[in-house]
Amino acid sequence: xxxxxxxxxxxxxxxxxxxxxxxxxxxxxxxxxxxxxxxxxxxxxxxxxxxxxxxxxxxxxxxxxxxxxxxxxxxxxxxxxxxxxxxxxxxxxxxxxxxxxxxxxxxxxxxxxxxxxxxxxxxxxxxxxxxxxxxxxxxxxxxxxxxxxxxxxxxxxxxxxxxxxxxxxxxxxxxxxxxxxxxxxxxxxxxxxxxxxxxxxxxxxxxxxxxxxxxxxxxxxxxxxxxxxxxxxxxxxxxxxxxxxxxxxxxxxxxxxxxxxxxxxxxxxxxxxxxxxxxxxxxxxxxxxxxxxxxxxxxxxxxxxxxxxxxxxxx
Amino acid sequence: xxxxxxxxxxxxxxxxxxxxxxxxxxxxxxxxxxxxxxxxxxxxxxxxxxxxxxxxxxxxxxxxxxxxxxxxxxxxxxxxxxxxxxxxxxxxxxxxxxxxxxxxxxxxxxxxxxxxxxxxxxxxxxxxxxxxxxxxxxxxxxxxxxxxxxxxxxxxxxxxxxxxxxxxxxxxxxxxxxxxxxxxxxxxxxxxxxxxxxxxxxxxxxxxxxxxxxxxxxxxxxxxxxxxxxxxxxxxxxxxxxxxxxxxxxxxxxxxxxxxxxxxxxxxxxxxxxxxxxxxxxxxxxxxxxxxxxxxxxxxxxxxxxxxxxxxxxxxxxxxxxxxxxx
Numbered sequence: 001x002x003x004x005x006x007x008x009x010x011x012x013x014x015x016x017x018x019x020x021x022x023x024x025x026x027x028x029x030x031x032x033x034x035x036x037x038x039x040x041x042x043x044x045x046x047x048x049x050x051x052x053x054x055x056x057x058x059x060x061x062x063x064x065x066x067x068x069x070x071x072x073x074x075x076x077x078x079x080x081x082x083x084x085x086x087x088x089x090x091x092x093x094x095x096x097x098x099x100x101x102x103x104x105x106x107x108x109x110x111x112x113x114x115x116x117x118x119x120x121x122x123x124x125x126x127x128x129x130x131x132x133x134x135x136x137x138x139x140x141x142x143x144x145x146x147x148x149x150x151x152x153x154x155x156x157x158x159x160x161x162x163x164x165x166x167x168x169x170x171x172x173x174x175x176x177x178x179x180x181x182x183x184x185x186x187x188x189x190x191x192x193x194x195x196x197x198x199x200x201x202x203x204x205x206x207x208x209x210x211x212x213x214x215x216x217x218x219x220x221x222x223x224x225x226x227x228x229x230x231x232x233x234x235x236x237x238x239x240x241x242x243x244x245x246x247x248x249x250x251x252x253x254x255x256x257x258x259x260x261x262x263x264x265x266x267x268x269x270x271x272x273x274x275x276x277x278x279x280x281x282x283x284x285x286x287x288x289x290x291x292x293x294x295x296x297x298x299x300x301x302x303x304x305x306x307x308x309x310x311x312x313x314x315x
Numbered sequence: 316x317x318x319x320x321x322x323x324x325x326x327x328x329x330x331x332x333x334x335x336x337x338x339x340x341x342x343x344x345x346x347x348x349x350x351x352x353x354x355x356x357x358x359x360x361x362x363x364x365x366x367x368x369x370x371x372x373x374x375x376x377x378x379x380x381x382x383x384x385x386x387x388x389x390x391x392x393x394x395x396x397x398x399x400x401x402x403x404x405x406x407x408x409x410x411x412x413x414x415x416x417x418x419x420x421x422x423x424x425x426x427x428x429x430x431x432x433x434x435x436x437x438x439x440x441x442x443x444x445x446x447x448x449x450x451x452x453x454x455x456x457x458x459x460x461x462x463x464x465x466x467x468x469x470x471x472x473x474x475x476x477x478x479x480x481x482x483x484x485x486x487x488x489x490x491x492x493x494x495x496x497x498x499x500x501x502x503x504x505x506x507x508x509x510x511x512x513x514x515x516x517x518x519x520x521x522x523x524x525x526x527x528x529x530x531x532x533x534x535x536x537x538x539x540x541x542x543x544x545x546x547x548x549x550x551x552x553x554x555x556x557x558x559x560x561x562x563x564x565x566x567x568x569x570x571x572x573x574x575x576x577x578x579x580x581x582x583x584x585x586x587x588x589x590x591x592x593x594x595x596x597x598x599x600x601x602x603x604x605x606x607x608x609x610x611x612x613x614x615x616x617x618x619x620x621x622x623x624x625x626x627x628x629x630x631x632x633x634x635x636x637x638x639x640x641x642x
Contacts, residue, residue: 044567049470166618195618200472200561201568205364209612212357213349226472226565233561237485254474254563 034091034287036066036280039081041098041122043070045198045226047250047272048096051120054276055094062284066094075102082106086113092283093117094276100125100169116286118279121272122170123296131286132293134278138170141268141301142177142249148266148303149182149221149247156187157218160210162231164198164223171198174223174249191217196227203230211238219245225252225267232263251304251312259309269302269312333635334583334599341603345610352613359492365605366498367392367553369598371572372579373505374435374546376597379580380509381542382522382589383449387438387456388550388576389569391431394464396554399427400473400564403480420480428551434460435547439540453543457573464566474563484559494556501549505594518542522589579604582632603628 036059040052052068059066069085071078075098085093086109093110095117097103104126107117116131123135153159161178164171182188191214196203203222211217211234220235222228228248235241241263248255251269258264282293304312345352371388378385403423407416418426434456441452486493509515517538520528529535553572558564583600585592607628611621 043465043470044570046471046566163618192612192615194612194615195621199567200563200565201557204561205608206612208360208364209357209609212354212360212609213351213613213615229563230561254472 032063034064034283035089036064036092036094036283037069037081037085037090038066038094039069039071039078039085040096041071041078042073043068044072046252047224047270051096051272051276054273055120055280058277058280059094059283062280064091064284064287066280071098073098075099075106078103079106079109082109086110086115090115092286094120094279094283095130096120097122097124104129116283118282120275120279121270127295132279132282132295132297134275134282134297134299136270136272136275137298137301138173138249138268138270139177141270141303142174143181144301144303145221145247145249145266145268146178146181148305149178149219150185150188152245152265153188153219155185158189158191158214158216159219159221160207160214160217160231161190161193162196162203162206162220162222162227163193164196164227166195168198171223178221196222196230198224198227200226200230203227204234205230207231207234208237211235211240215240217244219247219265221247223249225250225255228255228264228267229258232258249301251302256304256309256312259304259306260313262306266303266305269304271299271301275299334596334603334632337582337632338599338603338606341606341610345606345613349610349613352610357609357613359495361602361605361609362495362498363492364609365601366492366494367556368572368575368579368604369498369601370501370549370553370556371546371576372583372597372601373501373594374549375573375576376580376583376585376592376594377505377509377518377542378449378546379577379585379587380518380522380589380592381539382525383442383539383543384577384587385435385438385453385543385546386450386573387434387453387460388546388553389572390457390460390464391434391547391550392554392557392569392572393564393566394434394460394467394554395427395431395551396558396568397464397468397473397564397566398430399423399555400476400558401467402426403476404473423480424483424555427555428548431551431554432544432548435544435550436540438547439543442543443536443539468564468566470566472563472565476558476562476564480559481562482559484556484561494560497552497556501552502594502598509594514538514541519590522591524590575604578629582629600632 038052038055040048042048043052056066056068069081071081078098093115095107097119100123104124107124107129110117111129119130119133121136123133124130161175163175192210194206194210196206207230220231222231225248228246232241232246235244245265247265248267251267255264255267259267278297351357375385375388402418403420406418438453438456441447442449483493488496509518517533520533521535521538525535554569557568579600580597581587581600582603583592583596585596607625611624
């Protein structure tokens with residue numbers, strides 16, 4: 001008897017959830033302010049903080065509510081965020097995916113629920129799933145760095161490459177863009193390739209050890225700017241900072257200053273603010289009835305060197 | 316009869332010095348494969364790189380000796396490092412009193428150590444007073460301290476801390492890097508505490524048999540809280556060294572450092588169930604991990620393989636340890 005009552009209670013809760021859920025979905029919202037979820041792969045890196053905060057700022061300035069969800073580099077946690085965003089009635093998702101393949105099913109979920117998803121920075125390898133993708137072109141950016149690298153080394157020399165996390169596709173986009181140029185010059189010899197895990201401290205430690213084995217090098221190419229700073233510090237400690245040229249990627253403000261001071265050779269400037277603004281603007285247009293968006297909007301990466309660094313100094 | 320005791324003695328010696336033996340073999344193999352390995356500059360390089368892990372691992376050893384675990388050390392390292400950097404660079408503003416307090420290096424470092432010790436004490440109180448299992452309590456602190464680090468730094472690194480502060484992490488004293496001196500001091504004090512003081516004996520007693528320790532009148536709450544406070548303080552010290560070496564407090568500093576520390580403790584022969592183990596063993600464990608990290612990079616081993624190899628070394632250490640205790 002008691003268990004029957006209990007079961008009936010559960011049944012009621014179950015049914016009422018369904019009723020509520022459907023009601024929620026079918027009833028069109030009558031307000032102009034829309035809720036936007038900003039789902040970001042990680043907030044453990046200043047670059048992504050800029051991306052997330054710019055997205056929120058732009059969404060709010062367009063008159064919408066926005067909230068940041070941190071996926072902590074976990075595709076599983078990202079899936080939870082998507083489920084929560086769908087259930088709690090968000091109207092659009094500005095999305096920085098954790099993984100080019102793993103994140104596809106999450107976007108699919110949102111698409112089924114009728115929520116537009118605008119990808120920022122990292123590309124997902126599927127067509128027609130995301131409403132639009134606003135991408136930083138890491139590959140061509142590193143092609144540009146590669147060309148500058150070849151020029152400043154005068155086509156010959158021994159160099160070290162410090163790559164990011166080995167399981168991250170940005171790591172390999174950047175590395176292969178760089179090598180697509182540099183590998184054409186047989187006198188440019190890579191003496192070591194090691195992972196600095198996108199981390200300043202790890203990069204410094206790896207560089208310290210590499211310098212023990214290979215003190216006679218001419219250049220270092222790093223897959224992001226924190227690693228470039230770490231490698232530079234290892235060079236300073238070894239007294240080699242004037243001899244070895246350091247190249248980074250990201251456009252972090254500390255590296256821009258270092259380029260100005262002649263400590264670091266070049267970096268690839270990415271534009272997180274621009275990507276975030278474009279994504280937020282697209283979402284706003286979507287709310288106004290626009291349905292035609294370009295599948296991909298590449299945001300180019302600009303090469304920053306000593307010659308043009310003055311244009312990138314923040315005021 | 317005579318023979319069997321001598322075999323047992325021989326085995327005992329082997330067990331006692333197994334980590335040392337592993338280290339010697341590892342060094343021998345690396346020295347055969349690359350002639351850079353045994354240069355004095357590379358040895359000093361390895362010592363400097365492991366000094367942070369040694370500071371953390373010493374604290375971790377004390378915690379594990381009591382039968383506990385501390386997963387929060389990496390996050391505490393990040394928060395204390397960030398606070399030290401922040402107080403040094405920006406000082407403290409008190410809007411209510413309309414005053415500004417600037418901090419000297421000594422003052423900022425003290426703030427860092429105290430904050431780490433306070434967080435460690437919090438861990439200890441959660442474990443002893445509220446009876447939260449150490450794994451859970453310190454897991455919670457891992458998230459809390461990382462969150463506070465993000466709040467304090469707003470997700471951005473605090474860089475440009477000045478030449479004088481850089482001395483802690485990059486300076487030299489009598490031909491040896493300053494971080495190595497710091498680690499040596501920590502090890503010496505911990506060695507003294509575990510071997511010669513009442514606190515040390517109580518730590519072993521609690522880990523060996525907690526109820527027996529309680530019955531014999533040891534204030535378990537107090538000892539455990541002290542141990543977690545020490546672990547927090549040492550993590551903070553590690554944070555100060557890292558921050559100084561990088562000339563920058565990174566919000567994501569110290570991520571997964573707890574795993575390196577636990578690995579050092581375990582490779583050093585300390586039992587995860589408490590009561591058994593030594594500071595010396597942990598130092599050896601930390602050196603083995605450091606030598607391995609360094610050697611794999613010197614040999615330019617692919618980063619994919621490095622993770623696999625490191626994992627197997629830890630596994631091997633545990634298997635040897637287990638086969639000894641089973642006997």
